Amino acid sequence: MNILLIGYGKMGKMIDELAQQRGHHIVGRLTSKDKWNKETLLQLKPDVAIEFTHPEAAVNNILQCFEANVPVVVGTTGWYQHLDKITSLCIEKNQSLLYASNFSIGVNLFFKINDYVASLLKNYPEYNVSIIEAHHTQKKDAPSGTAISIAEQILNHYPFKNHWSINKENDDLYISVRRCGDEKGYHSVIYQSAIDEIQLSHHAFSRKGFALGAILAAEFLKDKKGVFQMKDVLNV
Ligand SMILES: NC(=O)c1ccc[n+]([C@@H]2O[C@H](COP(=O)([O-])OP(=O)(O)OC[C@H]3O[C@@H](n4cnc5c(N)ncnc54)[C@H](OP(=O)(O)O)[C@@H]3O)[C@@H](O)[C@H]2O)c1
Known part of the structure; x- marks a missing residue:
């Protein structure tokens, strides 16, 4: 699977390492210093994006993924006051979103x-x-x-x-x-x-648990449409 990492801090780096161990290919690693938009996503052609950034950046990052038809797994927390609006937009635009306050x-x-x-x-x-x-x-x-x-x-x-x-x-x-x-x-x-x-x-003793959960979520989301949570991935 081709994965785009949006955010390359503590979580992005851990996901990079584990995703490659699971045989996935990382097509890009975006930080706040990168100027990127819908065109960047269309060029990189990820099967799925994994977003671990900043509460203030998450909503715009999700919207960019919707615009480029890229399923997005969101680990960033602190943006859920916008969740109702984002959920409606995801369904209206027939896009794919999986969010979790904790992926472990x-x-x-x-x-x-x-x-x-x-x-x-x-x-x-x-x-x-x-x-x-x-x-x-x-x-x-x-x-x-x-x-x-x-x-x-x-x-x-x-x-x-x-x-x-x-x-x-x-x-x-x-x-x-x-x-x-x-x-x-x-x-x-x-x-x-x-x-x-x-x-x-x-x-939690390590960030590995969050990273592995986010990769499992990306594998789950790749070919689905709609809004999902970890309980859908783990069937609990
Ligand atoms: N759901 C979960 O299981 C879980 C687990 C752990 C953490 N989290 C949450 O995930 C988020 C990230 O955590 P972290 O520990 O990885 O944080 P971090 O180490 O501070 O890394 C954040 C990364 O996001 C980048 N960034 C900020 N704004 C961006 C933008 N607009 N576009 C692209 N990249 C951008 C930063 O770039 P710069 O380096 O250039 O600033 C940095 O690379 C936090 O909200 C945290 O609470 C969730």
Whole structure:
């Protein structure tokens, strides 16, 4: 498969290495310094683009892929306020998009477990629920897209909590954000009562898990039309 990498930072480089190991060919590696547009994509002729850039750049990059008829896998987080508009455009223009706040197989299994645990614990109001997320100090968005996905799953089961929040003072679902060193990604859901605590955690030790998931997503998306998520790739 011919893959175009949009974004060649920590994730782009890891995907480059693993994709070649899986026998794929990288047709281009774009960074913010490159001047590129629809014509560039038409010349490079990728079967699929994998986009890991910056929250401010993601929407325009997706639109360029739609214009050039290139299926796009999007790993960038922090742009989901535009998701409804992008989803409608993708369907209207008969294009292909797969986005995930987290491509790791472990985290996607964690999502499934999180949903189940929240459905049980909602019946026990003596347990207060909160979330911790920790990432490296260069991460641009906070809280992480993964923490927001986890929070939204929990909120679906807790009708008396309307929002997540990174401020401790209010009664919403609290997400504690920590930034430290080169932390690859730690997420924990904590249910705490006066007498005990239940914790559900996922800890990424390497970016390899995200990169491999993004390549599996690209292999899945190549010949499909529409909007997909990791649960479609993994069938969970
Ligand atoms: N979904 C997941 O599983 C997952 C996992 C890890 C990270 N992420 C997210 O993925 C994103 C990237 O993470 P990272 O760690 O790879 O970041 P990074 O190391 O900062 O790399 C970002 C890359 O994007 C490039 N870039 C920025 N704007 C661009 C544009 N308009 N066109 C083309 N390239 C552009 C940058 O180019 P310059 O070097 O020229 O600035 C750089 O090469 C972040 O939003 C992060 O939160 C998601």
